[in-house]
Amino acid sequence: MKKAVLVTGASSGIGAATAKLFANQGYFVYLLGRNEERLQEVALSCPGGASLLKCDLNNEAQLDKYTKHLFERADTQLEVLVNNAGVFEQHTSQKDEGLDIWRKMFETNFFGSINLTQRVLPLLARHHQGSIVNVSSTLGLRPTAQTAAYSASKAAMINWTQSLALELGPQKIRVNCVCPGLVDTPIHAFHSLNSKAKEAALDNMKNLQPLGRIGHPEEIAQSIYFLGSQQSSWTTGAILSVDGGINLT
Numbered sequence: 001m002k003k004a005v006l007v008t009g010a011s012s013g014i015g016a017a018t019a020k021l022f023a024n025q026g027y028f029v030y031l032l033g034r035n036e037e038r039l040q041e042v043a044l045s046c047p048g049g050a051s052l053l054k055c056d057l058n059n060e061a062q063l064d065k066y067t068k069h070l071f072e073r074a075d076t077q078l079e080v081l082v083n084n085a086g087v088f089e090q091h092t093s094q095k096d097e098g099l100d101i102w103r104k105m106f107e108t109n110f111f112g113s114i115n116l117t118q119r120v121l122p123l124l125a126r127h128h129q130g131s132i133v134n135v136s137s138t139l140g141l142r143p144t145a146q147t148a149a150y151s152a153s154k155a156a157m158i159n160w161t162q163s164l165a166l167e168l169g170p171q172k173i174r175v176n177c178v179c180p181g182l183v184d185t186p187i188h189a190f191h192s193l194n195s196k197a198k199e200a201a202l203d204n205m206k207n208l209q210p211l212g213r214i215g216h217p218e219e220i221a222q223s224i225y226f227l228g229s230q231q232s233s234w235t236t237g238a239i240l241s242v243d244g245g246i247n248l249t
């Protein structure tokens with residue numbers, strides 16, 4: 001049986017980079033996301049084989065269908081789950097904003113991961129070296145103005161990581177969390193600007209980073225791989241900031 005990883009939000013940014021890295025390390029990769037075309041593109045860069053799970057994390061019927069498929073696969077052994085999918089929007093906390101934005105951030109960034117994790121836990125427990133990596137954010141540790149719902153959903157991810165690490169230790173499942181800082185991916189409006197406009201948009205942000213630049217998806221993928229794989233076999237409940245030092249400022 002081939003060792004396998006399931007990466008959510010694998011169609012883009014950090015998830016795509018993570019899927020490719022695991023694939024290059026010999027893992028079979030289950031790629032979960034809603035955009036089939038982009039998932040297919042990522043699959044082409046996965047030499048060890050990949051299977052697409054075209055699925056909305058907020059749709060329980062779709063999750064049931066695809067997790068059933070995972071249980072039926074006799075050729076792979078799911079060792080790692082990367083709960084990476086997420087959405088980001090800025091907003092204020094004034095009354096006229098209502099709760100819609102809060103529900104949206106928590107639905108995908110938090111409840112979606114719980115939904116999926118509950119379903120695949122029996123698979124991860126089978127081989128006594130299962131591992132979960134949750135992707136939170138520096139904003140989950142230290143929020144900024146106009147990001148309350150996103151930051152709270154990411155703080156919940158951190159707290160859940162620690163609780164789950166305690167709960168699943170007896171089943172030999174490790175649970176860890178990566179908190180990325182500012183990374184150049186499509187989640188940010190600046191990502192799709194032309195290079196000159198992007199440079200201008202990023203100037204101020206770069207100066208705020210102790211390392212003087214923003215991050216690349218591949219740099220987050222390296223940390224996710226470390227925590228997901230047996231390279232970190234005695235690490236559980238860890239919250240790893242990968243953020244160019246911004247959490248210290």
Ligand SMILES: NC(=O)c1ccc[n+]([C@@H]2O[C@H](COP(=O)([O-])OP(=O)(O)OC[C@H]3O[C@@H](n4cnc5c(N)ncnc54)[C@H](OP(=O)(O)O)[C@@H]3O)[C@@H](O)[C@H]2O)c1
Nearest residue numbers: 009011012013014033034035056057085086137183185187
């Ligand atoms: N980039 C940053 O600066 C940064 C910083 C801190 C934390 N993060 C976190 O890193 C993670 C990855 O973000 P990214 O920067 O790589 O952004 P991205 O390029 O926009 O990727 C987000 C991914 O999430 C998937 N997704 C969103 N909603 C989904 C849903 N309902 N069901 C299934 N998949 C869904 C998207 O796939 P589809 O569109 O195909 O559904 C996409 O693959 C997120 O959790 C984000 O909060 C990012």
